[in-house]
Every structure is written in structure tokens, then in C-alpha cells.
Amino acid sequence: xxxxxxxxxxxxxxxxxxxxxxxxxxxxxxxxxxxxxxxxxxxxxxxxxxxxxxxxxxxxxxxxxxxxxxxxxxxxxxxxxxxxxxxxxxxxxxxxxxxxxxxxxxxxxxxxxxxxxxxxxxxxxxxxxxxxxxxxxxxxxxxxxxxxxxxxxxxxxxxxxxxxxxxxxxxxxxxxxxxxxxxxxxxxxxxxxxxxxxxxxxxxxxxxxxxxxxxxxxxxxxxxxxxxxxxxxxxxxxxxxxxxxxxxxxxxxxxxxxxxxxxxxxxxxxxxxxxxxxxxxxxxxxxxxxxxxxxxxxxxxxxxxxxxxxxxxxxxxxxxxxxxxxxxxxxxxxxxxxxxxxxxxxxxxxxxxxxxxxxxxxxxxxxxxxxxxxxxxxxxxxxxxxxxxxxxxxxxxxxxxxxxxxxxxxxxxxxxxxxxxxxxxxxxxxxxxxxxxxxxxxxxxxxxxxxxxxxxxxxxxxxxxxxxxxxxxxxxxxxxxxxxxxxxxxxxxxxxxxxxxxxxxxxxxxxxxxxxxxxxxxxxxxxxxxxxxxxxxxxxxxxxxxxxxxxxxxxxxxxxxxxxxxxxxxxxxxxxxxxxxxxxxxxxxxxxxxxx
Amino acid sequence: xxxxxxxxxxxxxxxxxxxxxxxxxxxxxxxxxxxxxxxxxxxxxxxxxxxxxxxxxxxxxxxxxxxxxxxxxxxxxxxxxxxxxxxxxxxxxxxxxxxxxxxxxxxxxxxxxxxxxxxxxxxxxxxxxxxxxxxxxxxxxxxxxxxxxxxxxxxxxxxxxxxxxxxxxxxxxxxxxxxxxxxxxxxxxxxxxxxxxxxxxxxxxxxxxxxxxxxxxxxxxxxxxxxxxxxxxxxxxxxxxxxxxxxxxxxxxxxxxxxxxxxxxxxxxxxxxxxxxxxxxxxxxxxxxxxxxxxxxxxxx
Numbered sequence: 001x002x003x004x005x006x007x008x009x010x011x012x013x014x015x016x017x018x019x020x021x022x023x024x025x026x027x028x029x030x031x032x033x034x035x036x037x038x039x040x041x042x043x044x045x046x047x048x049x050x051x052x053x054x055x056x057x058x059x060x061x062x063x064x065x066x067x068x069x070x071x072x073x074x075x076x077x078x079x080x081x082x083x084x085x086x087x088x089x090x091x092x093x094x095x096x097x098x099x100x101x102x103x104x105x106x107x108x109x110x111x112x113x114x115x116x117x118x119x120x121x122x123x124x125x126x127x128x129x130x131x132x133x134x135x136x137x138x139x140x141x142x143x144x145x146x147x148x149x150x151x152x153x154x155x156x157x158x159x160x161x162x163x164x165x166x167x168x169x170x171x172x173x174x175x176x177x178x179x180x181x182x183x184x185x186x187x188x189x190x191x192x193x194x195x196x197x198x199x200x201x202x203x204x205x206x207x208x209x210x211x212x213x214x215x216x217x218x219x220x221x222x223x224x225x226x227x228x229x230x231x232x233x234x235x236x237x238x239x240x241x242x243x244x245x246x247x248x249x250x251x252x253x254x255x256x257x258x259x260x261x262x263x264x265x266x267x268x269x270x271x272x273x274x275x276x277x278x279x280x281x282x283x284x285x286x287x288x289x290x291x292x293x294x295x296x297x298x299x300x301x302x303x304x305x306x307x308x309x310x311x312x313x314x315x316x317x318x319x320x321x322x323x324x325x326x327x328x329x330x331x332x333x334x335x336x337x338x339x340x341x342x343x344x345x346x347x348x349x350x351x352x353x354x355x356x357x358x359x360x361x362x363x364x365x366x367x368x369x370x371x372x373x374x375x376x377x378x379x380x381x382x383x384x385x386x387x388x389x390x391x392x393x394x395x396x397x398x399x400x401x402x403x404x405x406x407x408x409x410x411x412x413x414x415x416x417x418x419x420x421x422x423x424x425x426x427x428x429x430x431x432x433x434x435x436x437x438x439x440x441x442x443x444x445x446x447x448x449x450x451x452x453x454x455x456x457x458x459x460x461x462x463x464x465x466x467x468x469x470x471x472x473x474x475x476x477x478x479x480x481x482x483x484x485x486x487x488x489x490x491x492x493x494x495x496x497x498x499x500x501x502x503x504x505x506x507x508x509x510x511x512x513x514x515x516x517x518x519x520x521x522x523x524x525x526x527x528x529x530x531x532x533x534x535x536x537x538x539x540x541x542x543x544x545x546x547x548x549x550x551x552x553x554x555x556x557x558x559x560x561x562x563x564x565x566x567x568x569x570x571x572x573x574x575x576x577x578x579x580x581x582x583x584x585x586x587x588x589x590x591x592x593x594x595x596x
Numbered sequence: 597x598x599x600x601x602x603x604x605x606x607x608x609x610x611x612x613x614x615x616x617x618x619x620x621x622x623x624x625x626x627x628x629x630x631x632x633x634x635x636x637x638x639x640x641x642x643x644x645x646x647x648x649x650x651x652x653x654x655x656x657x658x659x660x661x662x663x664x665x666x667x668x669x670x671x672x673x674x675x676x677x678x679x680x681x682x683x684x685x686x687x688x689x690x691x692x693x694x695x696x697x698x699x700x701x702x703x704x705x706x707x708x709x710x711x712x713x714x715x716x717x718x719x720x721x722x723x724x725x726x727x728x729x730x731x732x733x734x735x736x737x738x739x740x741x742x743x744x745x746x747x748x749x750x751x752x753x754x755x756x757x758x759x760x761x762x763x764x765x766x767x768x769x770x771x772x773x774x775x776x777x778x779x780x781x782x783x784x785x786x787x788x789x790x791x792x793x794x795x796x797x798x799x800x801x802x803x804x805x806x807x808x809x810x811x812x813x814x815x816x817x818x819x820x821x822x823x824x825x826x827x828x829x830x831x832x833x834x835x836x837x838x839x840x841x842x843x844x845x846x847x848x849x850x851x852x853x854x855x856x857x858x859x860x861x862x863x864x865x866x867x868x869x870x871x872x873x874x875x876x877x878x879x880x881x882x883x884x885x886x887x888x889x890x891x892x893x894x895x896x897x
Contacts, residue, residue: 012884019877026870033863137862138765145865152873212768253600298713299721302660302671311622318618454711504607511611530629535720539629546627553619557612564608 014163021108021159025115025151032119036126047131048541056128057543058555063124065521065559066566067117069239069514071194072232073567074110075187076240077103078158080274082180089173099267103244104162105577109570111155129541132532139213140197143220147193154186188233195228196220202524203296204533211536223296227289228524234285237278239513245271246510247571249503252496261496268506269334275509276327276410280403280473283320284466293527300534304527305392306366311549312523314365317395319516321359324402326508328355331409333502339491341416347408354405358398366391396462397447400469404439407473411480418487428483432476439472514563518556526552630654635727636753641734641744648735656722656732661714664739672714673707679733679740692745695733699724726752766841769834778824782845789824790816796846801839808835 043049051059081100088096126133137144161179168176199222200206206218213219248268255261294301303309332348335341420428446461453461528534530544538544631654633647652658652675661671673681678698682691686705689697697704702714717724717732724732727748734744770776770785778788785792796804806813811824827835 010884012881012888015877015881015884019881022873022877026874029866029870033866037863135765144862145869148866148869152869156873156877212765250601250604253604297715297721299657299660299715303657306669306671307660308625308627314622315615315618319615507604507607508611511608515612515615529627531721535723544629548624548626549622550620550624554616557616557619561608561612 010160010164011167014160014167017163018156018159021111021155022152024112025155028115028119029148032123036123039123039127040130043127049128049130050542051124051128055543056124056541060121060124060128061555062559062562063117063121065518065556066563067114067121068521069517069559069563070110070114070117070566071191072236072239072517073243074107074114074158075184075191075233076236076238077107077110077244078161078180078183078187079237080240080244080271082177082184083274084270085177085180089177095263095266096270099270101165102267104165106570106574107158107162109574110567111158113566113570115151129532132537132539135211135537136197136201139207139219140200140216142216143193143196147190150186150190150193154183154190157183157186191232191236192225192229195232196222196225198525199224199228201531201533202300202528203293204536207536211533223292224289227285227292231282231285231289234278234282235517238275238282239517241271241273241275241278242506242510242513243271243567245269245275245506247271249506250571252503253500258496263495265337265496265498268503272327272330272506272509273410275513276406279323279327280407281470283399283403284470287462287466297534300527303529304523308546309523309527310366312519312552314363315549315553316516316519316523317359317362319512319519320399321355321362321402323509323512323516324355324406325359326505326512327406328352328409330502330505330509331413333499333505335413335416336499337494337497338413338416339494340419341413344412344416347412351405351409354401358402358405361394361398362402364394391451393447393450393458393461396450396465397443400443400465401440404436404443404469404472407476408436411476414480415484417490417493418484419490420483420487422483422485425483428479432479432483435472435475439468442468511560511564514560515556518560519553522552522556633728633731635725635731635748637748637750639748641746644731644746644748645734645738645744647728648731648733648738651724651728651732652735655728656717656724658732672710675736676739679736679742692733695736696729699729699732766837766839766844769837770841773827773830773834773838775838781842790819792842793845796839796842796848801843801848804839804842805835808838 048056050056081104084096084100084103088094088100157179161176161183164176164179168179196219200219203223204219205222206213206215206220208214245268248264248271252261252264252268255264290301290305293304305313328351335344422428443465446465450458450461526546529546530539531537532539631650633650635644635647639647649664652662652664658664658675659668661669662673662675663669664675679691679695682694685707686694686697694705699717702716703712706712715722717729718726730746730748730752733746737744737746767781770779770781775792776785778786779790779792780786781792783793799807803814808827808830811826812821815821830838
């Protein structure tokens with residue numbers, strides 16, 4: 001047993017662990033540099049070099065997407081960990097600290113895989129696209145060095161965070177939490193630097209007519225930089241939570257005792273809660289990104305939403321729609337282990353109806369696929385009477401209602417075994433019902449009204465719909481917290497007593513999140529079409545074409561499968577490692593404890 | 597346990613497989629980059645209209661919003677009627693001028709009922725030259741059943757700027773490495789050394805490379821030997837860039853990449869960062885160990 005108060009917060013043991021990380025990164029970077037320099041001097045000079053069999057584009061795509069997924073994981077896990085650690089410190093519940101520790105332990109190996117994939121990507125980019133990489137590296141020269149420094153900094157703080165976990169307890173806890181916050185700030189800085197490069201390729205700025213640099217800051221702070229930063233930050237949290245929940249689901253299904261089942265059931269719940277919590281504002285961040293793309297280039301925006309990429313949004317709608325189903329399904333099954341929650345079962349029929357109708361509306365294509373003969377008979381690509389089918393007005397309405405439904409599911413789950421006892425409980429509940437009804441009314445009103453106004457006016461309506469939903473959620477929670485203060489508890493949550501199929505809902509969420517990342521990554525990169533830097537530097541290689549959606553989804557599917565296998569490997573190998581303290585599982589009190 | 601893991605694997609494969617299958621159900625098409633067209637002052641008008649059609653359907657990206665046949669998008673006006681409606685669109689502006697203006701400055705006049713959302717054809721991403729703009733006008737005129745009236749002027753062709761591939765930085769690097777202090781190129785620079793605009797017409801890129809690396813290899817006629825400094829301080833990648841630029845002035849193609857560019861100096865910087873972090877961490881580790889020993893000694897004492 002460690003007595004934290006008598007140990008210094010940072011021991012030589014912890015520093016040795018950190019140094020191992022530094023050494024690992026140093027060796028990897030040096031080897032990559034040597035490999036690139038060596039091969040570049042042997043290979044013949046060319047603007048593009050061709051990789052046999054796989055081809056340049058796919059060869060770069062696979063490690064790039066895998067690197068991005070692992071990077072999302074190693075950035076998402078510390079956010080997940082520090083939130084959980086703070087909850088543990090505030091509530092004094094040891095199990096939160098154990099949960100955060102268990103996931104932080106994964107970081108060392110996950111960093112290694114991320115770095116290996118990053119090095120592979122760098123080598124392939126420099127060797128296959130030397131001219132373009134030369135241009136980008138010259139343009140963003142100061143940021144490459146900053147990125148390397150940030151990598152080392154991230155390794156130092158993240159490894160200290162892990163290796164200092166046991167010694168930085170008790171009176172040092174606040175410093176450990178501060179270290180966790182630092183890991184996240186550092187990780188966010190890394191993300192922001194890398195985003196500057198990719199977003200410049202999408203929406204270039206800061207260069208003159210001849211593509212020479214005028215202002216580095218303008219090149220960094222281009223139209224899509226901040227929206228993508230925010231979108232990725234939220235997505236990383238959701239992704240980290242979903243993967244954590246899937247890990248808990250595996251452990252739950254393999255558990256042999258009730259105690260283990262209780263522990264992993266609870267862990268899965270916390271993971272899914274964080275995932276869903278971060279997932280709900282994601283569509284709003286997506287709106288912002290879309291708006292900035294239109295601001296930058298109407299043509300790019302229209303190509304993305306209504307042109308060749310429009311069909312990929314149908315795939316995206318199917319994935320996100322399924323995600324909403326899975327999240328609600330999990331919450332509803334979870335309510336089975338909450339005494340008293342059955343009083344909300346009656347609402348589930350209405351909720352599933354909203355979700356199903358929302359799903360159908362969202363996944364409906366803009367127009368039908370018609371043959372030449374059919375088009376001639378209709379007098380155009382659209383039906384003469386019905387016109388367009390899946391228009392944005394209806395889709396926005398559907399998405400907002402699905403978000404609100406999922407939020408309500410969670411609120412019911414949260415209130416499951418509690419009955420408010422404050423004197424103003426009836427008024428409070430009526431107010432909550434009112435704000436939700438008003439939000440639904442606003443969303444429906446603007447949804448219908450959108451059909452009667454031009455598209456430019458219609459685009460602005462989505463802001464009112466989003467604001468109504470966000471506002472309703474904020475007011476609902478603001479009332480709910482004091483409302484449930486001192487609430488009468490019907491009974492304790494029966495952790496572990498949940499149907500195994502609920503665990504498959506957690507797997508489903510993790511897989512779909514990963515598929516979404518792959519698909520959205522392709523859309524984001526693909527809308528540049530035949531440009532390295534949109535409208536400025538053309539891709540003159542043989543791979544500049546936009547591939548068919550079928551081929552793209554096959555590649556994305558393959559990448560997702562490889563990622564899931566790799567992450568499973570990271571979990572399995574980390575589980576075998578023994579840390580200094582050992583791995584005594586935390587005991588989860590089955591009675592009297594509440595995850596909220 | 598293995599049974600559970602097998603179930604999870606099958607479940608994962610089914611979900612991913614369903615997504616992959618869904619991807620095959622949506623319409624499938626492959627979009628290739630637009631073909632490059634070369635327009636000159638002597639290009640035949642029928643060819644010009646044909647080039648214009650290619651530009652409308654390809655590089656211009658016009659069909660994202662317009663249609664030039666029965667089926668297509670209707671975010672913008674129907675292109676089949678554009679030339680016929682042009683004479684009456686903007687009072688006081690001739691039809692051809694109106695069509696050119698609507699491509700160069702679409703916001704100058706917006707047709708009623710349509711939003712002001714069209715990007716200028718002469719700016720990225722279409723970045724058409726004037727010759728290409730006129731080719732599009734020729735196509736619109738033919739599309740409306742008329743004859744092309746546009747004439748390609750020498751200045752239209754001179755400003756033609758094809759989509760640029762990865763950028764050659766040779767000219768900028770000649771400033772960086774002070775070549776321009778002694779040599780002139782494209783009308784700029786000093787007169788101590790030979791004029792370099794046409795140097796690549798007389799010498800192969802490899803010869804130019806060896807000259808910059810080791811000036812004593814040969815000396816241009818009429819200039820004294822031993823004046824030019826040895827170019828070994830110029831990074832390898834930059835050398836290739838400069839030679840590629842000079843070769844391009846002579847109409848020759850030379851790839852600037854292949855050597856260690858752009859890593860020649862980057863390697864040094866990378867090594868420095870690695871060294872600093874490793875030495876720093878080792879120092880911290882040694883100090884921490886010393887502190888621990890001191891505390892151990894004190895507690896024993």
C-alpha cells in the first residue's frame with residue numbers, strides 16, 4: 001500500500017517511465033528521418049512517385065485515417081479520464097478514480113501505435129508526393145518544429161500523468177488533476193497545429209496569387225480551422241467514451257462474478273454517458289463547419305451537399321440515425337435495472353416513433369434515382385408533382401427532434417429511481433414540459449415554414465431550430481438539478497443486472513462512431529476533388545479523380561476493421577502488463593451508490 | 597470467453613459489412629479531373645465552343661448549379677437560354693459583354709429569383725483565363741442556337757493560367773541565396789555574372805547543378821573565373837528548385853525533387869530537438885535520483 005502523503009509527487013520511478021517515452025519517440029523520429037532521407041536520395045527525382053499495387057492514394061489514406069483514429073483515441077481518453085477523475089475527487093467515490101486510472105494506463109501503448117502510424121504516414125507522404133510536401137513544409141515551416149516540440153511535451157505530461165497516479169493522491173490530487181488538464185491542453189494544441197495543415201488544404205488563405213506565403217497566421221486561421229478544431233475535439237471525447245464503453249462491454253460479457261458484472265456495467269454506462277453527452281452537440285458543430293465551407297466557397301459547399309458527395313450524406317444519416325437508436329435502446333434497457341423507472345416505459349412508444357420517422361426523413365435522398373426514360377417521362381430529374389424528397393428543411397427538423405428525444409431518454413434514465421420532494425416539484429416539472437413543448441413547436445414551425453421561403457432564408461432557420469433545442473436542454477437541466485436535490489429514492493440501481501444485448505448496443509455505438517469518423521474523413525478530404533490545395537495547387541497525379549462511393553465505403557470499412565483489431569490488441573496487451581501497483585479491481589458497491 | 601469474443605467479432609463484421617453493402621447501393625460514378633484545353637488566337641470558333649462545353653462540364657463546375665440540357669440542377673438559370681436572354685438582361689450592355697461580365701463578376705447583375713451565390717469564373721477554384729471565359733461564352737451562344745461571336749485576343753491567351761501543380765519555388769530561392777545579387781533573370785537582378793533567363797537552353801540541368809555546387813567546373817565566356825562562391829551552403833533541395841526554375845524558363849521540364857529536399861536543414865533541427873529533450877530528461881532523472889538518495893540518507897540519519 002502506498003502512503004501518498006509521505007511520498008514525493010514525482011518519483012524517479014515516474015521520471016524513468018517518462019524518459020522511456022521520450023526515448024521511444026526520439027528513436028522513432030530519427031529512424032523515420034533516416035529512412036526518408038535514405039530512400040529519397042536513392043529514388044529517382046519526380047514530382048510524384050508511384051507505389052505499385054496499392055497506389056499512392058490508398059497507401060496514404062489507410063495510415064492517415066488509422067493515425068487519425070488513434071490520435072482521436074489518445075486525445076479523447078485523457079479528456080475522458082480527467083473528467084472521471086474530477087468526478088471521483090468531488091464525489092469522493094473511489095471507483096471513478098479507478099476507472100480513470102484504468103483507461104490512462106492504455107495511453108502508453110496507444111501513443112506508440114499512434115506514433116508508428118504517424119511515421120508511416122510521413123514517410124509515404126514525403127516519398128510519394130515529394131513536390132507537394134516540399135511546398136507545404138516550406139509554407140508551414142515554423143509549425144513543423146512546434147509540432148515536434150509539442151509531441152515531446154505531450155509525452156512528458158501524459159506519462160507523468162500515468163506514472164504519477166499513485167503517488168499523486170491525497171493532498172497531491174489537485175496537482176494530479178492539474179496535470180491531467182495540462183495533458184489535454186497540450187493534446188489540444190497538437191490537434192490545432194495538425195488541423196491547420198489539413199484545413200489549409202481545404203480552404204487556403206494567407207497566400208498570394210502565385211501561391212507564395214503572405215501571412216502564416218492567415219494560412220493557419222483559415223475558414224475551416226476553428227470549426228474543425230471544435231468538431232474534432234467533441235468527436236474525440238465521444239469517440240473515447242464509445243471505445244471505453246465497448247471495452248467495458250467486452251469485460252461485462254466475459255465476467256464470471258456479479259461483482260465484475262456490476263463494475264463493468266457501471267463502466268459501460270459512464271463511457272456511453274460521456275460519448276452521448278459529447279455526441280449531442282456534434283451536429284451543431286457540424287452546422288458551423290458547413291456554414292464556413294459555404295462562406296469560403298459556394299461551389300465547394302454545393303458540391304459537398306448537393307453535388308457528387310450528396311449521396312455520402314445519406315450514408316452518414318443512416319449511421320447517425322442508427323446511433324440514435326442504439327443510444328436510446330441502451331438507455332431504455334438500462335432503465336430495467338433502475339427501480340421505479342418503469343413508469344417511463346409508456347413514453348418509449350412515442351419516442352421510438354419520433355426516432356423512426358426522423359430516421360426515415362433524414363435518410364431519404366434529395367431526389368429519386370431515375371433512368372433516362374423515367375426522367376424523360378417526368379420532364380426532368382424530379383417528380384413533376386412531388387418535386388424534391390429529402391430536403392434540408394425536413395432533415396433539420398428530424399435531426400433536432402431526434403436529439404431532443406435522446407436527451408429526454410437520458411433525463412428519464414437519470415430520474416428513474418428518484419422522486420422530487422421539493423415543494424415546487426409540480427411547477428418545476430410543468431416548466432420542464434413547457435420548455436420541451438416550446439422547443440418542439442419552434443422546430444416544427446420552422447421546419448414547415450422552410451418549405452415556403454427561398455433557400456437563403458431557409459438556411460438561417462436552422463439556427464433558430466438549433467437554438468431552441470439547445471436552450472430547452474439547458475433550461476431543463478438547470479431546473480432538474482435543484483429539482484432532484486434530496487429526492488426520494490425508490491431503490492438503488494442494480495448494477496450488473498442488465499440484458500447482455502445492451503452490451504451489443506455499446507459495441508454498435510463504438511463501431512458506428514468509428515465508421516462515421518472514416519466516412520466523414522473521406523468527405524472532408526474528398527471535397528477537394530482534384531486539388532491538393534483547393535483551387536490553388538492541383539493534384540496532377542494519376543490518383544486525382546474522385547472514386548465511386550462504393551469503392552470509398554469499402555476502403556473505409558477495411559480501415560475501420562483494422563482499427564478495431566488494433567485497438568483490441570492495445571487493450572489485450574495492456575491488460576497483460578503489470579504496473580507497479582498491480583491491478584486490483586475496484587469494488588463497486590452494489591447498493592446505495594449511484595452513478596450520477 | 598472465446599465464444600463471446602467470436603460472437604463480438606461476428607457482430608462487428610456484420611455491422612461493418614452492412615455499411616459496406618449500403619455504400620454499394622447508392623449511385624456509383626467516378627469523376628475525373630477536367631481535361632486541359634489549349635486555346636490560341638487562331639482556334640477555330642467551332643472548336644472554341646466545344647472547348648467551352650468541356651469547361652462548363654468540367655473545370656468550371658457550372659453544372660453544380662446550372663443545367664445545359666433537359667435534366668440538371670436549377671439553382672442557377674438554365675444555360676440553354678442564357679445567350680438568347682443576354683441582349684435584354686442588362687439595359688445598355690451588349691449581349692456578349694453581359695455574358696462575359698456574368699462569368700467574370702457574377703455579382704454585378706443577378707437575375708431575379710436567384711441568389712447572389714455564384715463564384716467568379718476567373719478566381720479559384722475555376723480560375724479560368726479570359727480565353728477560357730470567351731470559350732464558355734461561345735458555347736452558350738451555340739447552345740442557344742446562334743453562332744459564336746467572341747474573338748480571342750493575344751492578351752486573353754497571355755493571361756491564361758492553367759491550374760498550377762505543386763509550386764516551384766526556384767525564383768524565390770534565388771533571392772534567398774543571393775544569386776540575384778550578381779545574376780539577372782527575367783529582367784531582374786545584377787550584372788556581375790551572366791544573364792540566366794536562357795542559360796538552360798545552352799546547358800543541361802545536371803551541368804547547371806554542378807556549376808552551382810562547384811563554380812570552378814566551368815566559367816561562362818566573357819566573365820572572370822573565381823568570382824562565384826561555392827554553393828555548398830545551399831541545401832540540396834533548394835539547388836534542384838533553382839535548376840528546375842531555370843529549366844522551366846527554357847521550356848524544359850526538370851523535377852525539383854528527388855534529393856533530400858526539404859529535409860536537409862530540417863534534419864539538423866529535428867536532431868537538435870531530440871537532443872535537447874533527451875538531455876533535459878536525463879538531467880531531471882539524475883537530479884531526482886540524487887534527491888531520493890539524499891532523502892533516504894536523511895531518514896536513516
